[in-house]
Amino acid sequence: MAVASYFYPPLAPHASDARASRGRLIDEPASPTRTEFHRDRDRIIHTTAFRRLKHKTQVFVAPEGDHYRTRLTHTIEVAQIARSLARALGLDEDLAETLALAHDLGHTPFGHTGEDALDEVMRPYGGFDHNAQSLRIVTRLERRYAAFDGLNLCWETLEGLVKHNGPLLQPDGSPVAKYAERGVPVALLEYDALQPLDLASHASAEAQAAAISDDIAYDAADIDDGLRAGLFTLDDLGSEVPLAGQFLEEIRRRYPTLEKSREINELTRRVITRLVEDAITEATRAIAEVKPETVDDIRRCGRTLIQFSPVIQTYDRGIKDFLFKSVYRHARVVPIRREAGLVVRDLFQAFFDHPIAMPPVWSAGLEAVEPAKRARRVADYIAGMTDHYALDEHRRLFAQTPNLR
Template identity: 55%
Template sequence: MRQPHACDPATARGRRHPEEESAFRSCFQRDRDRIIHCSAFRRLKHKTQVFVEHEGDFYRTRLTHSIEVAQVGRTIAGALGLNIDLTEAVALAHDLGHTPFGHTGEDALDELMAPWGGFDHNAQSIRIVTSLERHYAEFDGLNLTWDTLEGIAKHNGPVPDPLPYALSEYNALHDLELHTHASAEAQVAALSDDIAYNNHDLHDGLRAGLFTEDQIAGLPIVGEAYKEVDRLYPGLDAYRRRHEALRRVFGAMVEDLIDTSRALLDGVAPADASAIRHAGKPVIAFSQGMFDDLKQIRSFLFSNMYRAPRVMAQRARVTTALMDLFPIYMNDPRLLPLRWQSGEVDLTDEAGVARLVADYIAGMTDRYALQQHARFTGTDILRDVGDTGLPET
């Protein structure tokens, strides 16, 4: 049953550009559908989650990650009586602003853009859905509801000053109340992200041979899950054993978040969605015990996966690609596709050109960035990848 503090499409805060509403879809369902159909969402198929997308067909990409986050979010929102469609919309959109090569690409672009306000992928997601997607006759962007835009902008919590320029520009036109917490639905999307990546990064790291089952047996939650599987299914083959254990890890995180959040919501007793935003604290959270356990898992993944020598070698290669591409376009913006030279940006304005180039590079897929780098430099930056590629165990 939907709770009174759930976001209600009947009382949604509307769109910046008024539209006639659908006769058979709620406003949040329309937001979700527009996100799924947008170009930036499709490009997530070829954007890095942890491994550069060419390294294997079985590893997660930003697209499959986003779908997993949405699935987790729908489950949790339903259990808590929240609006499932809004949760799903925020979850599907939360990574639209990611650069090629994931956080590695974001770090590179943030450094390159330092003289002009830096780069932030969350703010870039807002820029995409409010401006850069240009398919509709009557407006730029997707013209999403205020509620969905708010969730994308601050699903990780209130946004402190100074605001990233990409977020500041839009917020001046359409106040997203960035100093408050987001809706409970957006908070669910944020922690569904944590659940998804903690689970699937363990799976992908094992498959890549970066660590073994024996190495993760000492981790909280994980070790207990493997013991339960071994007790219930002695002699189970390695692949089924791994899947059975990790789905229990997944389930433990989801159940803890639901139980803890129910207690938090009961304590706050919010009368409506506005009360959630002004509660002064998150209302969706893990228990302290689960939070501490996840810190240990994240620390293990950081040391053994995100900073593994093979992963770091790839990070160095792809960082070089973006560091090379940015000044090439800055020095000659005419190398950008014609529609990116439409006249909206004064090509003598250095800051304007830098933001144009950042928008263009941020929208690239991994493979397109590598192709453009090879085109302009004559260098196949991953030519030796066969020597250090990741196995699929």
């Protein structure tokens, strides 16, 4: 039974077409009710790794209150924006949403603090990269199916997951600037040897839509959470970020007696709308200039097509610079981040020295394996932890555990 035609809405010629997918590493019968990209989305939603995002922090470590973003709520917001962009640009919405839902699966507990700490202790063994960890999760670590490890996702999903921020290699095979010093993470190269993902090309337009959606959601969410946490004021933001200042002036002129919580919401929704509309306009202009006729034309065009206009790029950098200073390096946040990093480093050393301290499914056979393989298994275990579980494990193993509040 073939998938009904109404499951395939009209797409732009350069969009990814599930009917023309390069397939899965292990062949599977087609679904009679879902496209291949639709199946990938569903598989990601049902993973243990996706559910754990509920208890992994976005920016704030163990935040007080229930209204701050977690990795899960951030991911849902990215997926909503990605679908909106895909629909406006005639792309495959299922693939764009799938990539948005999967993009943070590899993140550690305690946000970027946890990743930095895990990368530090893993330096002698190849380092740690959350993007590479996402790939490990969907190709190896999730064990739900009888016929294979991982999720056996489509080539297009894996390609977009790995390359949504751009190529990993130069045309001559050397690493791009991000990886110039330390090289492309081993996990990415190992999988590429098994199923080549064209690491020197750009990804599909759907992957690019997911990537810029992440940027948009980050900007708006960190403004919202930072304001509600009292790390800075609306006036601080308005005076240093021109785009926010314009919106704030408009809101106060139109609603002079508006309560603070609604004022914050009015500001953040205007930021999202402006960034989304600019990305659509700029992508439409760039695509018209390049005139891609196939998805491979997108991959081979040599540049990212879905991005902000130069004016909004400047605004975006301004927002990120403000947030770096006012949130990520705030005097209230830095000590908590430092102690969260200590928790991760302590756990790594304890489990590396005594693998039996991990559950049997993780510790089995580790005493006899080489240090690099032992370290990677320990990193896999720690990276999968939620914030709460990491703290519980630390309390189990150590006499004193920081209070991350």
